[in-house]
Amino acid sequence: MSRLKIKFSLLVLLLTGFLPFATNTINAQDTDYIIKKGDVLTIAVMGHPEFSLERIIVLPDGFIQFPGLGSIQASGMSVKSFTKLVTDNVSKFVLNPIVTVFIYALPSQVINVIGYVNRPGQIPIFEKISVMDAISRAGGIKFIKKAKKIIVIRADQSYEEISVKNIYSNDTEKRTIKLLDIGDTVYVVEPKEINWSQLSFFTTLGYVIISLINILN
Numbered sequence: 520m521s522r523l524k525i526k527f528s529l530l531v532l533l534l535t536g537f538l539p540f541a542t543n544t545i546n547a548q549d550t551d552y553i554i555k556k557g558d559v560l561t562i563a564v565m566g567h568p569e570f571s572l573e574r575i576i577v578l579p580d581g582f583i584q585f586p587g588l589g590s591i592q593a594s595g596m597s598v599k600s601f602t603k604l605v606t607d608n609v610s611k612f613v614l615n616p617i618v619t620v621f622i623y624a625l626p627s628q629v630i631n632v633i634g635y636v637n638r639p640g641q642i643p644i645f646e647k648i649s650v651m652d653a654i655s656r657a658g659g660i661k662f663i664k665k666a667k668k669i670i671v672i673r674a675d676q677s678y679e680e681i682s683v684k685n686i687y688s689n690d691t692e693k694r695t696i697k698l699l700d701i702g703d704t705v706y707v708v709e710p711k712e713i714n715w716s717q718l719s720f721f722t723t724l725g726y727v728i729i730s731l732i733n734i735l736n
Contacts, residue, residue: 552622554601556581556594562605565617570609574623587612598622623668630699632657634664634707647698651686653705663687664719674702683707 536668546599554560558577562585563568575583581594588608593601602620607690609616629641630653637658650671660683671677699705 546565551597551599554593554596554598554622555626556628558593558622560593561621561623563621564605564613565619566615567609567616570613570616572643628701631687631704632707633704635661635709636707637661643698644701647700650681650695650697650705653699654686654707657705660707662669662710666707667710669704669710671697671699671705672704672706674700 530672533685550568554577556577556579557589560572560575560577560583562572568589570585571586572583577583577593581592582590583593585591585605588660591604591608596604600619605638605700606616606618609618609729617664628645629643629646631641632653633639636654637660639657642653642656650669655658666683669681670678679697681695681697686697688694700736
C-alpha cells in the first residue's frame, strides 16, 4: 500500500476519534506500516483463541509478551514482517496457522498550540507542519496586529523566538518557515495591553492620597 493510502487511513482514524488514541481497529495486514513502541496490536490466529491477543501494547523495549511464545520483537518491523514472525512462531504448535494483525491504536502524535490563539490545545499531526499551519489549525491568532512574538518549544525543551511579522510576511524571501515535529509546542505570546480599569483605580487612589496629605498639612 502506498504512503498516501496509509496517510488516508490515519486521517480516517483522526475523524473517527483519534485523540489521544485512535481506537478504531484497522486491518494492516498488507500495509508497510512500521510498528512503533506504544502501538496497541490485536493478533488473531484463526480457530486458536489461545494464541490470539487483544489490545497488546508494544513495550518500551520494543517487544510484546506473547503467552506460550514469550517475548517477540515488534517495534521497527513492518506489519507484514511481524505477521510472518508470529506465524513462524505459532507454526511450532499449530499446523498452517492463519494469522492476522490489526493496529488497534496508535500512540498520540500531537503538537501543542497555546497562548494568544482562538482555539488553544493539541493538534494531531502525521508529518511535520509549519508554525503558520499549526496556528491556523488552532483558529488563528486572536488579533494578529497586536501579537508580536511566538516561542517554539521543542520536544527536547530547547526553544527559539520568532517574530509574528516574519511568520506572516508577504515577502516569501523574508518569511520565516519553521517546521514542527511531534511533541513541539507553539506559544503565541499575549500582547501587553493597558488595563484601563486598573490604571483608573490607581489614578483615583493617588488623587485621594494627595488630597489627604494636603488636608493634614
